[in-house]
Amino acid sequence: MVITWFGLSCCKISSGNLTVVTDPFSKSVGLTPPRMQTDIAVVSNIKNPAYNNLTSLGGDKIFVADGPGELDVRGLFIHGVAATGDPKHNDNGFDFTTIYAVRMEDIRLGFLGSLKQKELTDSQLEELGEIDILLIPVGGKTVCDAEEAVTIVNQIEPHLVIPLHYAQKGLLLPQDKVEHFLKEIGSAKETAQEKLTLKKSNLQELGETTQVVVLSPQR
Secondary structure (H helix, E strand, C coil), X not given: CEEEEEECCEEEEEECCEEEEECCCCHHHCCCCCCEECCEEECCCCCCCCCCCHHHEECCCCEEECCCEEEEECCEEEEEEEEECCCCCCCCCCCEEEEEEEEECCEEEEECCCCCCCXXXXXXXXXXXXXXXXXXXXXXXXXXXXXXXXXXXXXXXXXXXXXXXXXXXXXXXXXXXXXXHHHHHCCCCCCCECCEECCHHHHHCCCCCCEECCECCCC
C-alpha cells in the first residue's frame, strides 16, 4: 500500500492496480487541484468544494462513496458513518459529514476527512471498528483541532496516525500548523515523508504503540 498526500484531506491510496482518492479539493481553497486517475473516490462532504472536486479525477468508471452506508467494490470494503463537520454551515447549526472505515490489502484505514467533533460517540466507534491507520484532520477552525484529534486518536488506538488538513503554503483556509498536533500527542518533530509505503507485516511489527507519520504535500 502506498499513501500520498496532496493537501487538506486529499490523499491517494494505491494497492496494486486499485487506487482510491479521498476528498479532492477545488482551486477555491488556494491550492492547485491534483489531477489523478482513480477507481474509487471517498468524499467526506459532497456539498463543500474543499472536499468534492470530482471533476479533477479521471478513470473509466469511478465509484463514489459520499455518505453513510456500505460499499463493496473490486475487493475494497468501505463503511461510511454519519458525523458532524463545520458548525457554521446549514440552518440547523451543524453540518453533516461522513467518516469512513476502509479495508484494503487486509489493512483497516480510518479516514476522518472533514470531521469537527470533540470526540467520537460509542456508536461511531463501534461502526468504524478496529483501525490500523488513522487519517485525521488536525488543523482546527472548521475541523478537529490538535486537542480534539488527540482525544480521538486515544479512542481509536491505531498503529499509525497520519495528520491531515493543517496549514500549508498557498492554502486560503485558516488552519493551525501540524506542530500543534505533534506537541499535543507528545511526538517529536517528524521529518515529512513524500509518501508512506507499507505492508500488513509492517504494522504488526509496531506492536501496541501508536506512531505518527507526517507526509509532505505533493504537487
